[in-house]
Amino acid sequence: MPNQSPLHFSLRQLSSALHTKKISSVELTQMYLERIAVHNSTLNVYITTNAEMSLAQARHADARLAKNNSHALPVISNLTGIPIAQKDIFCAKDWRTTCGSKMLENFIAPYDAHVIQQFNEAGAVNLGKTNMDEFAMGSSNETSYFGAVKNPWNHDVVPGGSSGGSAAAVAARLCAAATGTDTGGSIRQPAALCGISGIKPTYGVVSRYGMIAFASSLDQAGPMARSAEDLALMLNTMAGFDERDSTSLQRPPENYLRDIDAKQSSSSQPLSGLRIGLPQEFFADGLSDDVAQAVAAAIVEYQKLGATVVNISLPNSKLSIPVYYVIAPAEASSNLSRFDGVRYGYRAKEYSDLTDMYQKSRAQGFGAEVKRRIMIGTYVLSHGYYDAYYVQAQKIRRLIAQDFDHAFKQCDVIMGPTTPSTAFKLGEKGDDPVQMYLSDIYTIAVNLAGLPGMSIPAGFGKNKLPIGLQIIGNYFSEAQMLNVAHCYQQATDWHVRIPPNIINDRGL
Numbered sequence: 001m002p003n004q005s006p007l008h009f010s011l012r013q014l015s016s017a018l019h020t021k022k023i024s025s026v027e028l029t030q031m032y033l034e035r036i037a038v039h040n041s042t043l044n045v046y047i048t049t050n051a052e053m054s055l056a057q058a059r060h061a062d063a064r065l066a067k068n069n070s071h072a073l074p075v076i077s078n079l080t081g082i083p084i085a086q087k088d089i090f091c092a093k094d095w096r097t098t099c100g101s102k103m104l105e106n107f108i109a110p111y112d113a114h115v116i117q118q119f120n121e122a123g124a125v126n127l128g129k130t131n132m133d134e135f136a137m138g139s140s141n142e143t144s145y146f147g148a149v150k151n152p153w154n155h156d157v158v159p160g161g162s163s164g165g166s167a168a169a170v171a172a173r174l175c176a177a178a179t180g181t182d183t184g185g186s187i188r189q190p191a192a193l194c195g196i197s198g199i200k201p202t203y204g205v206v207s208r209y210g211m212i213a214f215a216s217s218l219d220q221a222g223p224m225a226r227s228a229e230d231l232a233l234m235l236n237t238m239a240g241f242d243e244r245d246s247t248s249l250q251r252p253p254e255n256y257l258r259d260i261d262a263k264q265s266s267s268s269q270p271l272s273g274l275r276i277g278l279p280q281e282f283f284a285d286g287l288s289d290d291v292a293q294a295v296a297a298a299i300v301e302y303q304k305l306g307a308t309v310v311n312i313s314l315p316n317s318k319l320s321i322p323v324y325y326v327i328a329p330a331e332a333s334s335n336l337s338r339f340d341g342v343r344y345g346y347r348a349k350e351y352s353d354l355t356d357m358y359q360k361s362r363a364q365g366f367g368a369e370v371k372r373r374i375m376i377g378t379y380v381l382s383h384g385y386y387d388a389y390y391v392q393a394q395k396i397r398r399l400i401a402q403d404f405d406h407a408f409k410q411c412d413v414i415m416g417p418t419t420p421s422t423a424f425k426l427g428e429k430g431d432d433p434v435q436m437y438l439s440d441i442y443t444i445a446v447n448l449a450g451l452p453g454m455s456i457p458a459g460f461g462k463n464k465l466p467i468g469l470q471i472i473g474n475y476f477s478e479a480q481m482l483n484v485a486h487c488y489q490q491a492t493d494w495h496v497r498i499p500p501n502i503i504n505d506r507g508l
């Protein structure tokens, strides 16, 4: 056990410290709550904290740990007593669950999402609900009704979206790990811009039950943490079949630490035999020099670890933004029709009749980006335009998935940048939705194909802001991808760097 603050412990080290009573869950939870009290007013990472509820869970975890002494390491999914931040898109019983929207500003969830239930069963502590783009629509966290999140590396720039609160909370050591969701890049992009690790699993691996729906055929939850090893531990808790989600996949239970733990050999080339595909389309115009250089350096590191490089092509990936921005709004327009002011959520104070009540509640309750998506979605689904837009988009979606099928005949994983640049200035793209949508260029095709994708820290740009390396795997290859990321993290130290001034002299 390293002799340092638990703020720097990996999840396994934390679990070990909890099991050996070097620290209690209540102490750990208090420590994070105190840090949140110090930093949240600046970073705006949490929308809701509830010390009473978090500490009750921590006391419960301590009681469970006291009974369970024999349960020492190694553990594969032991999160008992560990404080986790939950993206505010997951319903958590008795917690305010806003999805970053005025529409749900006062909504107290009456039940737990499957993901929350899994963490509760594991004995983890819910440390609070993290800020996010409204209904997960955005790439910068600026569409949140609760205000933008600040990037812990530089308060003038965005943390990335939509899971920006979770990414910033992990980077600023305001939780041990966090959850996110990724419809078009919302785990990977903020992970890249905040210098942390995040994985979006294969579609269907993590249940969407109780996760407020944006675009159901694309939405997938995943963990955000400091290292690939931590992600694997988190995913062991989050994944698994759930009959309440009709797209949840029934597969044999997986141990996502499998490959990481198997590769304990001291070989200097632990990845020999691994074929890395580099898609030419990911290194073309629009990629900033510093990101291109950092990715190239990471590939050289991978070659040192024994991997070989194959040039591949994903010819239809250039169409992924227009395709996504037809399909995602179409699904969103349908999903968001449930917010009608009748059953739950915001209701306008004054209205003349039922139709007026619907109109005013939705007009006042949704922000501009959400309204834009609802209008686009309604348009592309409407009679006369459905074939021209929605059906065409679905056809191209198939071609995008086929490109990946073809690529994975030539390589085991695909690598490239996660984002075209490092974090941009707050407000910089606010007036230009198309510019904002272009930030998704490298992440969206992965969602359209339903593949797993992750981002890990791989250096810093000219402006000292973090850069992410994206790793895309074939369906259900998460354990392999996590090990590919882990081997890189064993050889480099980008993932352990922390933002400046994030820990004060009192250790807070």
Ligand code: GLN
Residues within 6 Å of the ligand: 136, 137, 138, 139, 161, 162, 181, 182, 183, 184, 185, 186, 187, 214, 328, 440
């Ligand atoms: N930036 C994309 C969008 O705004 C993706 C968001 C997400 O993955 N939730 O739709």
